[in-house]
Structure formats: structure tokens, C-alpha cells
Amino acid sequence: MSRKILVKLIAASFALVGVDAAMACSTAAWTATGGGEVGNPVEGEPDDAVPVARYSGRCGLASSNAASFVRDNSPAGEPKYRARFYVYTGTTAGAGNAVVFNATNASNASMIRVAHDTTANVFNFYVSGNDVADGVVTGVLDNRWYSIELNFSNSAPAELRYTVVGAGGATLANNVATLAAPQATDVIDTAELGWVANLGGTPTGRVNTDAFESRRNTAIGRLPRASSNGDAVCNATDITFTANDILSILTDGAAGSLAPGQPDCDENGQINASDITCTANVIIGDLISEPATVCGV
């Protein structure tokens, strides 16, 4: 595969896409990288008969058991790799970790893993294949969306950094380096997202993921929370988009319409009246904050 194509692919984002109300959600963007679905993750919309919670856009991916995920094969021996994704902490029972992200080299050896432990209320970060956590983020709530951004480099300096924000915009970790660093020969060839595996137990529940994006060098950042129409600013129009999103969910798509942006303002996996109030509060915060904020940031 040519480097030029690789550059294009690794800069791509893999949101679960539904172009319009009549088109089902698809994981074709993952298949296009030589990856695709493993197991049986379900791509869907929150107003489907079997609803699937999403963070951004119309569609999300739900995994109800381990070994149910999507794979991106577009990286090719990447010494530098950044990824940002959203994960819903729906594995709410049982001890142990649900691995929600796994990046491997060409020999399928794990370079990065991110796991949710509902019993300890933490995200664990692992560098290389050993199962001792190299980074721990505490205070993780069940049944909430969190964005996780990773910054991997095997040199100058060799490090893995992570940022975790969610559950209503709370920052749990901001660009923190793991205790162990990647080796100089560590590279990324494959990324996996969903409920990839269990680690140290058998948690139960579900893992939802959405809005995956990867790059080599530049930071990715979060999608603007409460920008329901997806235009990256928060104002009164977003309230209406959220209200229409709620109507669509309540009527299984018969009325209203799903918002194209990020309507789940409180990041609890449900779009309801509390998100309208939350959005109003984000707007108010933007209007009165000094220095000025945009969608609360």
C-alpha cells in the first residue's frame, strides 16, 4: 500500500455513518481499510426499534459481549500515532476489565490497550503486552460517554499520553504520560475499537463506541459537547436540534429528526429533556464566561 494512500487513511475518521433517515448505519469505512467487523457489533441509531446510543451523528456501535469490535488496518508500522474515540461505560457488572481499544503491531502484539473496570471505576492504560496497568484514571462513572485521546510515540520522547474527558465535560486526565514507555521498535499497524476482549475477569453489560479518529502528528481534540447541529458553536438552534432528536427517539423516527452533532449534553447515553436544559446551561456559560468559552471549553 502506498504511503500516499496511508496518509489519507490514517487521517480519516471512522464515525458510524448514516447519510439520511432511509439509510442504515454502516461500518463500511472500517472494511475499506482492510479491517472491518470482528464478532457481531451492532451499528445503529438511537431511534431504531432496537436503539443504539451514539455520541455524534446518527449512528453508534454497540457490543454486548467480548470479541465484538471493529478493526482499522490502515496504519502501517506507525512510530507516531494519535487516536481519539468515545466510549460508553455500559459494562456495569462483574469484575475485571473490558478492553475497549487495542492497537497492535504487524505481529499482532499489543502496543496500546485501554480498558474499563466497572468495579474499580477506572480506565486502565497498558503499554505493550503485559497486563499490569501503566496508567490508571479514577472516578469513571458507569453509563456515561467519555472521550479518550491517545498520543503514542516510540522516540523523542518515547511515550504514551492520554486525555480522558466525559460524563458532562469533566476532565479526569489531561495529557498524562503512562508510567512505562513504548520501546523504540514498537509501532502501530492495527487499531481495534469496541468490546475487544476481557482482561482479569468477565464483566457484563455493553460497550458503545463512536467518533473514532486517528492521525500521526496533530492533536485531535473533543467534539463540541452540546453542539447538537454539529456546527462547533452552541446557541439556541442547538436546543431545537436536541428537541427534534428527542422527538425522533420517542417516536422511533416517525417525528422529529436525529441531530447531526452532539446532542447528548450530559453524556449519559440518553437524549432527553435533561439534555435540553444542559444545552441551555452550556449556552449561558458561553455567554457570560470570561474569558469566553465555546460550548463550555
Place this chain on the structure above:
Amino acid sequence: MLNQSKILATAVALLFAGGASANTLLVTQGGASGNAGLVALDFQSNGDVSAFQFTVDLPKGIASIDTSKCLSELPKGFTGVCRSKGNRVAAVVYSGNTTTFPSDVVSLGTISYNGSIAKDAGGIVVGNMVASTPSGAESPGMKSDVSFDDGARGTHEK
């Protein structure tokens, strides 16, 4: 206390002045009683608005602002959030089911403050006005009109 009929008269006058098709926030500053003052907020919708927002900047030097009645007179089916910081009051009004705001002149509520405002002190500034239609599109022509309850008027928008 503001004379409500005077507020209404001001608003009606605005309608006949050619502003009927625009969504208009009417801000009427009442006469101060001692160091206390009152600002009335009314909204003239063009009939296609399900949510809107605005800020009202009072002249600097205001000691305190009470927003507890800022949106106390919203029509049924509408709710909102109103807060202040410094001399700025920000409000968001919305319908949870995307019904439209009545197209009459409707009182939103009042803002009270401590600290007198001189008429020539630069006045009240209204800004950040955005109105949304039920589909989420921005309703055009949002504007404001600031007046004093003795009939003096001036429009301040940023």
C-alpha cells in the same frame, strides 16, 4: 415599578413602526427607586421561533443583579435559564417540544438591580441574539429595542 401598559404601548408602537416581521427583544428600563432599578423584558416573535437567546449588559457599576424573575412570565410550554455575571445577564428560552412562541408581544419577566443607571450613562446593550425555528434553522432578523419607561428610546445592539 414599571407601568405595564406603558411597556405595551412602547411595544405596539414598535410594531407599527415597521418592525413587525422581525423577532424583537424589547427591553424597557424602569425608573430607579433609590438605588434599585428594574428592567422589563418582552419578546415580539414573528411566529416561527421555538428557542431564542440574548444577553443584556447593564451599565457597569451595578452592585447586584436579581434574575429570579427574569423569565417568570413565559407562556405555557416554554421554559428557560437566566443568569448573571458581572453586569451581564444571559438568557435562553425554549420549548421542549419545538412549539412556536406566540407571535404577540409577550412579557418574559423582569431584571432588578441595585445601583442607579443614568439615562446618559451609555445605556443598556443587548447582544448575542439568536432565534431558532422548529427545524433548527436560525430565524432571521433578530433585533432589539431598548427604551425607558418615560418614553425615551434608543436601540443598542452589538
